[in-house]
Amino acid sequence: MNRRHSAQIGRYLLVFALVVVAVAALYPLLFTVVSSLKTQTGFARDPLGLPAGITFENYVEAFKRMNMPRLLLNSIITTVGGLVLSVLAAMLIAYTVTKLRFRGGKLVFLFIIITLTIPSQAIIYPLYQTVLDLGMSGEYQGLILAYAAFGLPLGTYQLAGYFQQVPDELIEAARVDGAGHFTILFRLLAPIATPALAALAIFNFVWMWNDLLLPLVIMGGSDSKTLMVGVSLLSGQYDVSVPLVSAGLIVALLPVLIIYLVFQRQLVSGALAGSGR
Amino acid sequence: MSISTASAADSAVATNPPPPVRRNRRPLHAREWWLGALLVLPGMALAVTFKLVPLIRGVITSFESSSGFGDSSFAGWDNFTRMFDDPVVLASFRNALLVVATLPVWIVLPLVLSVLIHQRAPGWKFFRAVYFVPYTIAPIVVGIMFRQILSPDGPINALLRAVGLEPLAIEWLNGQNSALFSLVAVALWSFFGLGVMTYLAGLATIPEEVLEAAYLDGAGFWRRLFSVVVPMLRPTVAYWSVLCASGVLIWLFPLIYALTQGGPGNATMLPEYLVFLTTFQFLDRGYGSAIGIALFVFVAVLSIFSVRHMFKEGTRKPR
Numbered sequence: 001m002n003r004r005h006s007a008q009i010g011r012y013l014l015v016f017a018l019v020v021v022a023v024a025a026l027y028p029l030l031f032t033v034v035s036s037l038k039t040q041t042g043f044a045r046d047p048l049g050l051p052a053g054i055t056f057e058n059y060v061e062a063f064k065r066m067n068m069p070r071l072l073l074n075s076i077i078t079t080v081g082g083l084v085l086s087v088l089a090a091m092l093i094a095y096t097v098t099k100l101r102f103r104g105g106k107l108v109f110l111f112i113i114i115t116l117t118i119p120s121q122a123i124i125y126p127l128y129q130t131v132l133d134l135g136m137s138g139e140y141q142g143l144i145l146a147y148a149a150f151g152l153p154l155g156t157y158q159l160a161g162y163f164q165q166v167p168d169e170l171i172e173a174a175r176v177d178g179a180g181h182f183t184i185l186f187r188l189l190a191p192i193a194t195p196a197l198a199a200l201a202i203f204n205f206v207w208m209w210n211d212l213l214l215p216l217v218i219m220g221g222s223d224s225k226t227l228m229v230g231v232s233l234l235s236g237q238y239d240v241s242v243p244l245v246s247a248g249l250i251v252a253l254l255p256v257l258i259i260y261l262v263f264q265r266q267l268v269s270g271a272l273a274g275s276g277r
Numbered sequence: 278m279s280i281s282t283a284s285a286a287d288s289a290v291a292t293n294p295p296p297p298v299r300r301n302r303r304p305l306h307a308r309e310w311w312l313g314a315l316l317v318l319p320g321m322a323l324a325v326t327f328k329l330v331p332l333i334r335g336v337i338t339s340f341e342s343s344s345g346f347g348d349s350s351f352a353g354w355d356n357f358t359r360m361f362d363d364p365v366v367l368a369s370f371r372n373a374l375l376v377v378a379t380l381p382v383w384i385v386l387p388l389v390l391s392v393l394i395h396q397r398a399p400g401w402k403f404f405r406a407v408y409f410v411p412y413t414i415a416p417i418v419v420g421i422m423f424r425q426i427l428s429p430d431g432p433i434n435a436l437l438r439a440v441g442l443e444p445l446a447i448e449w450l451n452g453q454n455s456a457l458f459s460l461v462a463v464a465l466w467s468f469f470g471l472g473v474m475t476y477l478a479g480l481a482t483i484p485e486e487v488l489e490a491a492y493l494d495g496a497g498f499w500r501r502l503f504s505v506v507v508p509m510l511r512p513t514v515a516y517w518s519v520l521c522a523s524g525v526l527i528w529l530f531p532l533i534y535a536l537t538q539g540g541p542g543n544a545t546m547l548p549e550y551l552v553f554l555t556t557f558q559f560l561d562r563g564y565g566s567a568i569g570i571a572l573f574v575f576v577a578v579l580s581i582f583s584v585r586h587m588f589k590e591g592t593r594k595p596r
Binding site: 010011014015017018021022024025026027028029031032035047048085086088089090092093095096097100101102103105106108109110111112113114115116117118119120121122123124125126127129130134145146148149150152153156157160161164181206209210211212213217228231232234242245246249252253256257260261264267268 | 309328404418421423426553
């Protein structure tokens with residue numbers, strides 16, 4: 001009886017601790033949502049409480065001021081482009097390194113992994129210079145290719161780990177049945193690696209959509225600037241009211257949040273599967 | 278070029294024909310080699326163009342002196358020796374070390390949370406989902422959000438006053454000591470969910486019976502955590518630790534950009550922000566590149582362990 005009691009108390013404490021952290025995790029988001037629904041004067045009168053009356057005026061204004069549709073389009077193009085390209089390139093390398101008799105494969109793998117140690121923050125000027133020399137400054141392809149290059153090491157590593165677990169006999173059998181390399185890669189290996197691909201896609205999406213430094217430097221103030229560059233301009237403008245900024249922030253974070261909530265299960269199973277090694 | 282010269286010299290000297298076994302397998306190998314080369318080409322081209330070439334150019338630029346948009350001239354080691362006398366650079370690397378010193382929190386906090394969730398607490402799926410939410414929010418958005426929350430009259434200070442901790446209600450982003458602390462705390466808020474997810478993935482590989490047995494043997498929560506979970510979770514803890522070690526220094530750019538811009542004074546100046554500032558604001562490309570190279574070395578030293586680990590894992594043959 002006593003033991004059951006203390007177990008019960010422990011359980012309450014456990015849930016209490018989890019709830020405290022959950023509130024801490026969600027409160028800033030909640031504060032921003034609530035602020036975005038207040039009028040300018042309503043916020044000034046009571047910055048912390050619930051809004052007296054709900055207004056969507058700030059969202060309309062943020063959409064107009066920030067040229068939101070164009071920013072969203074730019075972010076979608078560069079993120080999807082970078083995502084597809086980096087995953088494809090990673091798949092090809094992972095396949096070659098693990099499943100082909102390719103001398104120098106280890107060296108290629110090592111080189112790709114080592115580039116992980118080169119953060120964009122450390123080489124940002126020469127990177128900008130290179131993009132400029134390629135005539136891609138302010139252009140979608142400049143950011144897409146840079147994203148692909150920076151997403152490559154982790155993608156190659158994850159997929160190589162996955163492909164490696166597929167028995168060579170299975171591939172031999174497919175080859176005997178007349179399957180070509182691309183059939184093997186896309187029809188045999190890709191489905192097996194689906195959890196890893198899904199996790200990779202979500203992680204890369206979150207990273208590329210949310211990144212600031214690369215688009216800031218590569219796109220600058222051009223019409224192709226991404227949503228996050230647009231948001232970063234808000235941080236310098238002190239004339240913009242908190243409710244208006246909050247509305248802009250909510251619009252900026254909503255796409256990833258929705259994608260996360262929709263694909264949550266895949267993300268978890270991908271993370272789980274990836275750690276099985 | 279050197280390769281072709283060497284092989285020409287070799288064939289001139291070589292008199293015996295290659296062993297027959299090799300000769301038989303050669304056509305297949307050659308064809309697969311060319312195919313492989315073709316397949317790794319896109320990725321190699323990307324990595325070389327956008328990482329290796331910029332790194333080399335960065336090294337070259339770091340030996341040049343330039344200002345504004347003008348031409349540059351060779352400066353030797355000037356940029357590097359200048360760094361050792363530059364209080365801003367020294368402050369930024371000292372701050373970097375302070376940030377690295379908070380690593381235990383980055384490693385332990387998500388671990389404790391993930392173990393708590395992993396015991397199948399009521400609503401654990403909900404908590405797991407909630408804890409990851411901050412990570413999905415863009416750091417620049419997080420930064421602006423927290424500028425509002427940490428403002429002198431913001432919710433944090435209001436809460437502190439409400440519970441009678443008035444003296445703690447300070448200017449979080451504007452104090453010489455509190456600013457860096459606030460910055461790291463916001464970064465931790467932003468990234469702990471990724472750690473929880475990573476640990477949960479590792480925890481899933483521990484057989485449930487093991488934990489159950491420890492529980493039935495009367496081991497308390499902390500005992501189970503440090504005597505059973507951590508030892509079995511070592512690879513995951515190691516992975517997350519090296520990720521944080523190399524990450525904490527390069528995750529902060531958007532947060533500094535939105536929260537403090539490096540201030541007050543140089544209290545939140547970190548190398549990654551200083552590289553950007555020196556290059557694009559002060560237009561000192563050579564010096565900016567030199568600081569960038571110093572940052573690269575700093576990060577490379579920290580991440581060499583993860584690279585070693587990844588290479589071993591990736592090239593390990595399962596059977």
